[in-house]
Every structure is written in structure tokens, then in C-alpha cells.
Amino acid sequence: MNNRLYFKDNKRLYEDKKRLFSKIEKERTHIGYYNLPKQNINYILDFADSFDKSIDTIVVLGIGGSSLGAKAIYEFLKPMEELKRKLIFFETTDPINISNTLKEIDISKTHFLVISKSGGTVETISIFKYLYALNQNSNLYTFITDRGSNLEKFAKEIESKVFYLPDNIGGRFSVLSVVGLIPLALCDIDIKLLLKGADEISNSFFNDGKFKDILLNKAIFYAKNQNRYNINCLFAYSQTLQYFTEWYVQLWGESLGKKQRHSSFNVGLTPIGLIGPKDQHSFLQLIMEGTRDKSITFIKLEKFEHQLNIPNLSLKHLESLDILNGVSFHQLLTMQSDSIIEALTNEQDIPLDEILLPCVDAKSIGALIYYYELLTSLVGELLDIDTYNQPGVEAGKIILKKKLENL
Amino acid sequence: MNNRLYFKDNKRLYEDKKRLFSKIEKERTHIGYYNLPKQNINYILDFADSFDKSIDTIVVLGIGGSSLGAKAIYEFLKPMEELKRKLIFFETTDPINISNTLKEIDISKTHFLVISKSGGTVETISIFKYLYALNQNSNLYTFITDRGSNLEKFAKEIESKVFYLPDNIGGRFSVLSVVGLIPLALCDIDIKLLLKGADEISNSFFNDGKFKDILLNKAIFYAKNQNRYNINCLFAYSQTLQYFTEWYVQLWGESLGKKQRHSSFNVGLTPIGLIGPKDQHSFLQLIMEGTRDKSITFIKLEKFEHQLNIPNLSLKHLESLDILNGVSFHQLLTMQSDSIIEALTNEQDIPLDEILLPCVDAKSIGALIYYYELLTSLVGELLDIDTYNQPGVEAGKIILKKKLENL
Numbered sequence: 001m002n003n004r005l006y007f008k009d010n011k012r013l014y015e016d017k018k019r020l021f022s023k024i025e026k027e028r029t030h031i032g033y034y035n036l037p038k039q040n041i042n043y044i045l046d047f048a049d050s051f052d053k054s055i056d057t058i059v060v061l062g063i064g065g066s067s068l069g070a071k072a073i074y075e076f077l078k079p080m081e082e083l084k085r086k087l088i089f090f091e092t093t094d095p096i097n098i099s100n101t102l103k104e105i106d107i108s109k110t111h112f113l114v115i116s117k118s119g120g121t122v123e124t125i126s127i128f129k130y131l132y133a134l135n136q137n138s139n140l141y142t143f144i145t146d147r148g149s150n151l152e153k154f155a156k157e158i159e160s161k162v163f164y165l166p167d168n169i170g171g172r173f174s175v176l177s178v179v180g181l182i183p184l185a186l187c188d189i190d191i192k193l194l195l196k197g198a199d200e201i202s203n204s205f206f207n208d209g210k211f212k213d214i215l216l217n218k219a220i221f222y223a224k225n226q227n228r229y230n231i232n233c234l235f236a237y238s239q240t241l242q243y244f245t246e247w248y249v250q251l252w253g254e255s256l257g258k259k260q261r262h263s264s265f266n267v268g269l270t271p272i273g274l275i276g277p278k279d280q281h282s283f284l285q286l287i288m289e290g291t292r293d294k295s296i297t298f299i300k301l302e303k304f305e306h307q308l309n310i311p312n313l314s315l316k317h318l319e320s321l322d323i324l325n326g327v328s329f330h331q332l333l334t335m336q337s338d339s340i341i342e343a344l345t346n347e348q349d350i351p352l353d354e355i356l357l358p359c360v361d362a363k364s365i366g367a368l369i370y371y372y373e374l375l376t377s378l379v380g381e382l383l384d385i386d387t388y389n390q391p392g393v394e395a396g397k398i399i400l401k402k403k404l405e406n407l
Numbered sequence: 408m409n410n411r412l413y414f415k416d417n418k419r420l421y422e423d424k425k426r427l428f429s430k431i432e433k434e435r436t437h438i439g440y441y442n443l444p445k446q447n448i449n450y451i452l453d454f455a456d457s458f459d460k461s462i463d464t465i466v467v468l469g470i471g472g473s474s475l476g477a478k479a480i481y482e483f484l485k486p487m488e489e490l491k492r493k494l495i496f497f498e499t500t501d502p503i504n505i506s507n508t509l510k511e512i513d514i515s516k517t518h519f520l521v522i523s524k525s526g527g528t529v530e531t532i533s534i535f536k537y538l539y540a541l542n543q544n545s546n547l548y549t550f551i552t553d554r555g556s557n558l559e560k561f562a563k564e565i566e567s568k569v570f571y572l573p574d575n576i577g578g579r580f581s582v583l584s585v586v587g588l589i590p591l592a593l594c595d596i597d598i599k600l601l602l603k604g605a606d607e608i609s610n611s612f613f614n615d616g617k618f619k620d621i622l623l624n625k626a627i628f629y630a631k632n633q634n635r636y637n638i639n640c641l642f643a644y645s646q647t648l649q650y651f652t653e654w655y656v657q658l659w660g661e662s663l664g665k666k667q668r669h670s671s672f673n674v675g676l677t678p679i680g681l682i683g684p685k686d687q688h689s690f691l692q693l694i695m696e697g698t699r700d701k702s703i704t705f706i707k708l709e710k711f712e713h714q715l716n717i718p719n720l721s722l723k724h725l726e727s728l729d730i731l732n733g734v735s736f737h738q739l740l741t742m743q744s745d746s747i748i749e750a751l752t753n754e755q756d757i758p759l760d761e762i763l764l765p766c767v768d769a770k771s772i773g774a775l776i777y778y779y780e781l782l783t784s785l786v787g788e789l790l791d792i793d794t795y796n797q798p799g800v801e802a803g804k805i806i807l808k809k810k811l812e813n814l
Contacts, residue, residue, distance in 0.1 A: 064688025079503045092685050093743065095713040095736040096486045096767070097646045123684055125728050126717050126739060133718035153724035171688075230700060231638070231677060239504045250689035257693025268697025270638060272679065277530055278499050280800065281471025281578075282657035286664025288799030290675025293637060306502040310533050311540035317560035321532050323811040329502040332533060335810045336500065336803075343802035360503070392695030393687065395750035396743075403742045404730040 001201070001367045002356040003214050006345060007221055017216040023381050024374075025206070031388065032168035033373060036176040037199035037366075039166070041191060044178065048185035055111045056085050058186050061131075062115035062179075063091045063123045064250060065171020066144075069180040072247040073365050076240045077189055080305060080360045084188035093123050098130070107134075112141045113183055117171050119149030122400070144178055170388045172251050173373055176366070190362045197366025205374055215371070218353065219378030222269065222295065226383065229295045229351060232269050233287070236299040237276040237337040240360055245273025248372055255376045257392070258385035267383050277336045284340065287350065295351040296344065299368075300337055303359040304330040408608070408774045409763040410621050413752060414628055424623040430788050431781075432613070438795065439575035440780060443583040444606035444773075446573070448598060451585065454568075455592035462518045463492050465593050468538075469522035469586075470498045470530045471657060472578020473551075476587040479654040480772050483647045484596055487712060487767045491595035500530050505537070514541075519548045520590055524578050526556030529807070551585055577795045579658050580780055583773070597769045604773025612781055622778070626785030628758065629676065629702065633790065636702045636758060639676050640694070643706040644683040644744040647767055652680025655779055662783045664799070665792035674790050684743045691747065694757065702758040703751065706775075707744055710766040711737040 028034040060067055067089050074087045090101055112131065116124045132141075136158075143155040144163045155162045163178040174180065176198055181191045204211035222232065234248050249271045257268035272294075274283050287294055310332070312325045324332070344350050355371075357364040380387030435441040467474055474496050481494045497508055519538065523531045539548075543565075550562040554571045562569045570585040581587065583605055588598045611618035629639065641655050656678045664675035679701075681690050694701055717739070719732045731739070751757050762778075764771040787794030 063685060068689070079507050092646055092682075093736050093739050094644075094646045094684075095711050095715040095740070098715055098736060099713045100486050120725070120728060122728070122731065122739075122743075123688075125722075125725065126731050126736070129717055129720050129722070129731065130715070132722070133720050150724040150727075154722050157723045230698060237501075239499055239501045246689075253690050253693035253697075257695075257697025259696050266696055266698050268693050270677075270679075270693065270697070270700070272677075275499075277501075278470060280803065281530075282475070282653075283660050284803070285797045285799040286660035286675050286677065288664075288802070289666050289673055290660075290664025290677070291637060291673050293677070304502050306506045308502040308505055308537070310536055313536050313540050315532075315536070315539070315561050316564045317557040318527070318532065320557070321527060321529070323808070323814075324529065324533050324536065327811065327814065329500050329505060329533070332500050332529075333502070335807055336529075339806040339810060340803045342806050346802065390692045392692040395695070395753065396687065396691070396747045399749050400742055400746040401730070403746060404734065407730075407734065 001358065001364065001371070003211070003371075004354045005214065005217060006352040006354070013217070013220055016220055017213075020216055020219065020378060020381060021212070024377060027377065027381070028206075030168060031377075032166050033173035033176070034202070036166075036169075037195045037202050037370065039177075039195070041181060041195065044181050044185050044191065047182070048188070051186060052111070055109055057088060057105060057110040058085050058183055059088045059090060059105065059110055059112045060115060060183050061090045061112060061124050061127050063121060065174055066115035066117065066121070066124070066179060067091045068172075068243070068247040068250050069175025069369070070183045072244040073175070073180065073184055073189065073194065073362070074187065075243040076360065076365050077362065079240055081189075085186055087183055087187055090127050091123070093126055098127065110140070111186075113144060114141055114151070115144040115179055116149075116151055117146055117165055117174070119145045119151030122397075142182070144182060172254055173388070175247070175369060193362040194366035197363035197368075198370035201367050201370040201374065211371070215374055215378060219375055219382060221351065222379050223382035225351070226267065226269060229293060230268075230270055231272060231294040233272045233274055233283075233294050233296045234299065235274040235276055235279065235296055237333055238299070238301050238360075239275060241299060242275055244365070244368070245275070247369075249273050251372060251376055254390050255380055255387045256383060256385070258383070260384045261386065262384055267385065269379065276340070277333065280336065280340060287344065288347065292349050298337055298341060298352070298354045299357060300334065300354065301357050301359065305360070306330075408765065408771065408778070410618070410778075411761045412621065412624060413759040413761070420624070420627055423627055424620075427623060427626065427785060427788060428619070431784060434784065434788070435613075437575060438784075439573050440580035440583070441609070443573075443576075444602045444609050444777065446602070448588060448602065451588050451592050451598065454589070455595070458593060459518070462516055464495060464512060464517040465492050465590055466495045466497060466512065466517055466519045467522060467590050468497045468519060468531050468534050470528060472581055473522035473524065473528070473531070473586060474498045475579075475650070475654040475657050476582025476776070477590045479651040480582070480587065480591055480596065480601065480769070481594065482650040483767065483772050484769065486647055488596075492593055494590055494594055497534050498530070500533055505534065517547070518593075520551060521548055521558070522551040522586055523556075523558055524553055524572055524581070526552045526558030529804075549589070551589060579661055580795070582654070582776060600769040601773035604770035604775075605777035608774050608777040608781065618778070622781055622785060625760065626782055626789060629786050630789035632702075632758070633674065633676060636700060637675075637677060638679060638701040640679045640681055640690075640701050640703045641706065642681040642683055642686065642703055644740055645706070645708050645767075646682060648706060649682055651772070651775070652682070654776075656680050658779060658783055661797050662787055662794045663790060663792070665790070667791045668793065669791055674792065676786065683747070684740065687743065687747060694751065695754065699756050705744055705748060705759070705761045706764060707741065707761065708764050708766065712767070713737075
């Protein structure tokens, strides 16, 4: 993976960078996600290897951090790899969705993963109750939750298999733990390679590799300019990264939208996910001519396996577009993103950078995920917030509980 | 349709409203989209009625304004109605996508709609060339474009059917013209009812109905607070509105991100689409505790046809969630959005409003579309911009053309 920053490196930041790096090194001793790339995954591989071969569909019951990460990786790899099993997500209480998702499922070939860190997520438990009322065979279900949660106790009661989240890992930082690895391994996705990708970024950052300086620079730039550039767009030039942008939106928004520790002021940076070239025809005008409140990170794939070319065909009256003839769609896609980057660079006051992913494989997405987790931690530290909690969602939960009790 | 504003009506705005309304009345005489609800659609209905019954798939080749509107309506209605034909969209030059979409298609049962207002959209023509090289039977294709475009000339050359966009309708305001109506009518979607929904909002706004005051109030609030609340979130509590939010993002972003007419300053409002309850577990924390730079519009469905209930099932150790028992998923969904609205209202400085759609039908979505088109026109007028052009996307196109010529 490569990352080029088009905004200026500030040489005077030497002390800032040193301080920030040492804070993150300290954080690494107690925040769990940092060490996931080096975890032992043999028990997960064994579980997947010995899994019932007649099961061809895995259904994840989970929402937010319990589904977005696995979905991002699965949807990234699915168009390119022959996967052993299909992954389906139940992530809403919307009745239209529940009915339609149920229609897709052949229960005799399906296994359900019930994923809830706290064990009491209203959406997940509601859907689980619905399914469990239909089929109480406990072999149909595997549970992933915190050790000691009520969901664990229930799972033990019905003698289902349970996996535990490691300590001190928040939902949105849990994709490289059992939360993501179990569903992905069951689809035969190479989770070793996924962690290898993450580990390369980790090594590079913590052992003076190129990503140390890149990430420190980028984080300091975002934090210093938080009031001017309060919106951070991720513009991915591959449809396969659609769900990755959704994962990014949760990670960035829920981590960085907080009251400050020492002032209790509201701060935050707003994430937006875009897909090229589609969103050139939607959001680009706003970036180019709207208020200068956005930074843009482009993501490009260096290699596509699908070699499709625009044919050498001249259409009468459309001869001006013969310049497209013989060009591969990948070449066109790359030229499209390069053209937009050039046009935006000419504007001078739109901060840009560019991430290059070698290809569509587990290693690339593992690296990209860890890169964004690190960047989020760095910016969170600079904003003087707790990156890892989400107290703002509690108020709504308390009101909902009262409404339910009053029914 | 109903719309409750939770921000304060300012009585002193009487003169502002009067001025704004008269400007829009003037605009209505030359901007084409305003009058689409009252257009004659008999020729579209005849075309759909006499269409080859053996065709079961319609493929739209179009991007941005040529696809987002039809997709929003189709995906809204699809889960609830038995539609006659399937609609597939080719809207990217991404080779992974093109290959995979091609695999879904049985060419002997498929018809292609090539939609490009200018007739020279690079993405659309590239994909068209690819398909046309595979199959040059001109009966396979229908074209929708501006009268006089090179694409029209080509279509006439190969003797394919052509439909024309009415005058003075930009791509992103074209969903209620042939651009949206032809693909939707071919799927047997009730386009008369769609226009009826739009017409009700139009009548209400232009003839002193309730939406006149609502829309004027809302537009003035957004424009007056453009620097404080520069981000406008649409939080829809139904998965069926997923693609509607994408349509909204294009309409709002591309219309309102502009240089001002009289100052050439960059102005703009940034749209964000959210789906509940999923995004309660993603974006809500940022709304609740992040910088106070966002307004939120909730969309709720008043009636769901799918009556699914959470069963009366008590799970050992999870008894605290028995409060969910017997509740319908629709009830839960409504209570979830109400709880979030209550929690956000308590914060005082987050501007909220709530749109209630009667049910999932063509009339509801027609009304919602016209409501947002009007709101966009109103805010654009107040921001002193040209709401209907998109000059910012030209720079990238020119660079791309040079790159292609230099290959």
C-alpha cells in the first residue's frame, strides 16, 4: 500500500509528532485493537475447517460494529474470489427488510452468527427472538459477545458455541477480532493474509517505517484544521470499496464526534464516503465549487484482474469519442481519478491525498483497515477526546426503554 | 405527506417569504421541471403497453441524473410491489462491476435504455460501445437524450427509438421526465400516481396550501444558517429509502455547491444520507456530541404492510429484554426514531424536522421528490447561485480528454 499526501509537510512539527507518537505508544499497552494483527488465530481456523460442509449460507445478526467490518471485507473480495459460503447480514429492525432477507434463506443450509458485544443490542436480540421462535435448534446458532454478558449466559444455557471478544476492544475497532474473523473464515477468506496486511502497517508505524511519518503528518493536519476542514471525504475509485466507506463512516464519525475531555466542548470531524466515477456526477461539483470545508482522500486500485477494453468501434456522429477506442476500462477509471485529482489540485485550497491499493485481496484490505484505525486514534488523541466510547447514543436508548415499558 | 418543523418559525420573515415566493413563481415560467407533474404521459404509457412481452429485464445505461432518480423510485417500490420487469443499472466504468452486471443478463430477454442528456457522457458511451460491439441489433436499444444531440443522430442512423428530454430540465431534476418515467413505466410502476403525488405538493406550494409556508420557512432557515449548519442530514427510517438518499445527495450537493452569482464566493450545503436504525450505530454519536454543524430531517413511514411481530418469548438471562415481546417491528422502528428525535430535541441546538410518508407507494415517493426539488430551488435562490448548472465538473472532463488524446 502507498499513500501520497498533497498537502505540505510542516518541518516545524517535529516536537508535535514526537509527543503524539509517544502517547499512542502508551495507549497501545491497554487499548486492545492495536495488537490484533499478531493474535493467535489457530482456534478460528480450526473452527472453520471442521465446520459443517452442508452449510452454504452464514447469516450475521449484528448491527454497527458487529456487522460493518465483516461486510466491508466480504463485499470487497466477493466480486473477485470464489467464496465457499454466502454471507448475509440482518442489520435492521425494518420489517420490509426482515421479510425479504428471510425469503433468501434456506434454513437447512444456514448457520446464524449472533454478534453483540454488550449482549443486549435491541435490534439484534429482537431479530434473534424472531428467528429463535421459528427454530429452537441450538446447533443453528453461534454467539460472539463479551465474556460475562447475559447473552453468553443464555448461549451456555442452550449449549450453543460462544466466542469472546478480547478485552478493551470497542465494536467499531473489532473487525480484526473474532467479530470479523469468524464470519470471514467461514467463507474461506484468507484471514491470515488479512492480518498480515494489517501487521505491515503496524510494523511500519511503530518501527519507523514510511507510514509513521505519513500518518503523523496527516493526523496533525486534520486536527489543526478541524474548524476549516470539518468534513473528510473518502473517494474510492472502485465499487468493491462501497461498504468499506460505510465502515469508515462509522469508525471516523463515532470515534471523533465527542465532547472534549478537558473542556467538554463539542468537537468532531464528519466522514463522507464517495465512489468514483459515479459520484463525479453527484458530489464533485460541491467539492469543486462549494464552501472549502472538505479534505479528500482518493483510493485507487493499482491492478484489476478483469481486463475489459472499450472496443475499436467508431459510431457515426459520435466520432469525437473515438479517443476512447481500445482503452481498457481500468485505464479509463485511473485516468478519471487522475483527472479529478489534477483539477482539484489546481484549486490550491482543497487538501488531498491518494492511497494506492496493490490489488483486490485480503492483504490490501487488512492494511487499509489498520491504516484507518491508526489514523482515527491519532486524530482522537489530538482532539482531546476519548476515541473509544460513545456516550452520545445512550440518551436515545434510555428514552426507547421507557417507551417500551410504557406500552 | 406531512412535515413538522421543530425549529422556530420567525414571524418577521413575512417580507422575506413574499420576495422568495415571487422569485420562484418567475423561475417557474422558464425552468422546465416545475411543470412536469402536469405533463401529458399518454405516449409513454402507450410505449410501455405495446412493449415486447418477452422482455423481462430493462438495463439502464446512465450515470448521475440519468440513473439516480429511477433507481430511487424502483428500489423504494420493489420490496412491496410485484413488478413486471427487473431494472438493472450500468452506472460505472469499473471493470469488476461491468463484468458482474453482464453475468446477470440474459440478452434475449433484455432491452437497453441508453440515457445521456448531452449525448456524450464518457461512462455511458464507453459501456454502450462495449455492448454494441457484442450485439448490433438496433431493436435492443432505446435512447433518451436532448433533441439535436449527436446521440440522437446516431440513434436515428441505426433506426432505434428515441425519446427527448423536455427543454430546460437539468439531469438531476429530470426524474419525473422521460428519463425516469420510461424505465419505471416499463416495470409497470404507476407513473400516473407518481406524478399525482408530485402534483399535490406543487398545488399546495403554489396555491397557498400548507407546504407553501413549510417550504419557505425551511429554506430560509437553511440559507440563513448556512455557515453554522453547513451539513444537512436526511435520516430515513426505512431501508427502502436508501437510494432516495443517494438521489437527494446529488440533487442537494450538485445544485447548492456553487460560486455565488454576484460575489463568486464559494458557497454550499453538504448533504448526507442516513438510514435508521442502522446509522444510530454509526453516525448518531457524531450528531449528538460532535460539532453543532448539522441539521437533521427524519423521514418516517406511517404504514407498513409487513406486519411482523417480535414473539412472546422470554429468554433465560435476557429477561430484561422481555419489554420487546409482542411489539411489532414497525412499532419498534417508529419508537426508535421517536426516541432519537426526543433525545436530539433535548439538546436544543440541533435543528430538526420530520417528514411523514403515508406508505410505500408511487404517490408518496412522487410527493417526496417534488418536495425536495422545490426546497433545493428555494435554497439556491437564497444563496444567490445558479441552482441548475454544474460548471465545476468541466475542469476534470477537459483534463481527461487531453489524457485520452495523448494516449
